Amino acid sequence: MENTVQVKNKNSLLRRMWKAREIYMLLIPGIIWYIIFAYIPMYGLTLAFKTYKANLGIFGSPWVGMVNFTYVFRDPAFFESVWKTLYINAGRILFQFPVPIILALMLNEVRVGRYKKIVQTIFTFPHFLSWIIVASIMINILNMQGMVNGIIRMIGWEPINFLGSTKIFLPMLYITENWKSAGWIMIIYMAAIAGIDTEQYESAQLDGASRLQQIWYITLPGIQSTIVVMFILAIGNIMNAGFDQIFNITNAATVKAGEILDMYIYRITFQSAADFSFSSAVSLFRSVVNFIMLLLADRVCKWLGAEGLFPSPRKMR
């Protein structure tokens, strides 16, 4: 009986896919990209269990079992970097994740179309700057001889060492990342808001709902599924704490504060005698943790009543 249901489901899925084949065709470039740049290179993960010899290549290098993992788990710097990554990313979820949502809600309330477009452009623009440029601007503006400290001196206060303080380092990470990316991520939420039926707002207005009430009772529930998906993806990315940003912003004074797993991998791979097998082992560990976290977050969201990343077939129907 159960088998019959499964065959039915399968058939109906294929039928639905065939019906919407034009839409599915749009997926092809993305699928090709993933195959070439994500799936095919996965064979490189075998390096984690080998001793890499460039002259023998990935396939020819000798297998060594779990030796690389033994070295990884013996290095206290590895555990420190894992802890630092989790710590920084917990902060990112707390201080960065809500910002695009808030921005989208606020921008949605702007009624003057032209002003709305200008603001959206201003918010989105920093996304297109690379971290190298952003870091250079920051160093120039925030160093002891920079513009900000110049103003601070003019007021008569003591200059602040923005770039070398480990206390300022984390807030600076969150602020700069918000400045750079919040406007870009906001677009996703704006799109979700645009999909909410406007009749709901009209009815709410007739019932005398204030703007805040409309946001709370219509807009937020309307974009809940998008928020949940974004949240699960953020959790699934918990072991990646933004290498580009930290690599460009850290210096000798803040290097320990920013020693995330990616920085650790970079350091052991390119700042000392390169050991690709060792760094592959660390990378594999990171990917496995990310994957587990992704599944966990999905489960928790479902448990809380949301749909999650993989809605059950019953709900799909």
Add this chain to the structure above:
Amino acid sequence: MKKSLRSAWFAAALVMIMILAACTGGSGGESSTPSEDGGEGEELPHVTFTYASVQGIEGYDYTAGDDLAKYYSEKFNYTLEVTALNWDNWNDRLRIWINSGDMPDVAVYNYIHADAASFVEQGLIKRLPDDWKERWPNVAAVYEKTSIGPKMEEVFGGTYFIPRARFLDNLPGDPLANHPSLYLRKDWAEAVGFPIKSTYTISEVIEFGKLIKEHDPGNVGDRLIPIAENTNHAVELFVARNSTYFDSFYKDEDGTYKWGATHEDTLEGLKLFKEAYDSGVLSPDFYTVTDEQHGDYFLMTGFAGATFFQAPTSALQNNYNTFQTNLGLDPYEHIHMATVLGEDGYYHQRDLINYWGMIIFNPDISDEKFERYMDILEYNATREGYLTTVLGLKGIDWDYDENGNIISLYDQEAEGRPLGGPDGKYPSMGYLLGSVILFDDFAFDDPNSDERLRELSRQLYKERTEISTPETFPKVDWDLFTFDSPSMRRAQFNYATEYANLITMEGDLETNWRNWIESQMSLVQPVLDELNSQLGN
């Protein structure tokens, strides 16, 4: 339909051909284009070298950008495509390129034995043919003088690296001292009553910084930096000058191997470093200074009272000229150069070894390109070639007088620019034209350099060897230098960053230092165990 299908196939084939042409054209470039002047290059097929080195000028035309570049490229019929690396990315970039099989045809490599052994073992760099010394005897003669070349040949069972000799005939000391020196504002020192001497201990340097900070004799104001450094040079000044083995393992008097980071001298150096930082003698964000820009604060903007900075003999004239041009002050009256000693009054360093940077080749370089490049090196290892690399073109920039002495024909004042360097007559001049003998050797005799500076440089080198003991300035321990194992390869640290981090960290320095050592022992102890079991007494 058929026609359009045929057209599509034709277009696809055309695209494939173009892609293949583009892929093969870049690496080859070996078309036979004889040079136009009918020189020696006429018989040589044209080659294109890709080349990477520190100290290059990004985007400069090293093939025909100036007459010296043209002289070489026409003589040897080549095009030189240079990737300019800087001090901050030199090691990392080359590591990435070499390990990924993307290194240029030729590169200048900052030798680190753990890396080098891994490159050799994996066949990532070219092994020179066994008969190379017979084929290029002048290069071989210089190679012997470097001492490290033959030593590595012995270790690796063949030649993979061609070290570039700092000195050939003018070796200023054995063991060889390094050139970075303290540049100090003489007029400011006199204004605050600080004694002018040829050597200072680190404490005295800090004392000078404090006096400058307190009195600001140059009226610089908020922008004053008593001692301007970047991370590397700050560690060199405060830690390395006090601790011989601050960044290495070493064999102690009792015959056992130890880690230099745990030495009391290192801790003492770190304390001095912290004192300089906490007292404002160093800029509060010195670690944000990239490349070698701290020298600019002293030589160009005049914000700094002192800097511990590069001082090879060959660069002194340029540094003094930069100071004069930018600040309008007579450098001979306003700059004082000195050696920095440890707190025990001795000069601390390990033998520099007579080389700087090694020439390495891509393992897949064609024989034609390799041989041509070796021919260039061979020419530059002759007297005539070497003089061309350091003095410019014979008959135009220099010549011999009736007694056979070298005389300069270059009048810098009349030309209004130096001979070499980015703003010079020949920006291509320098380390980039494939020389195995660096500027340092000839710099002591260079007629384009003021005699006072040459004498000063001699004195600085000489003093360092004299004011030292075999313990504070030891010769190379080749057993240790060539020791290689997986543990040793893992126990590589960026000491400058680690030490700068320790002194900027909150809390008690000594406690932080001990915690840091403890945290690294899982990497260090296996190396110590191996060293003591294999090399210890």
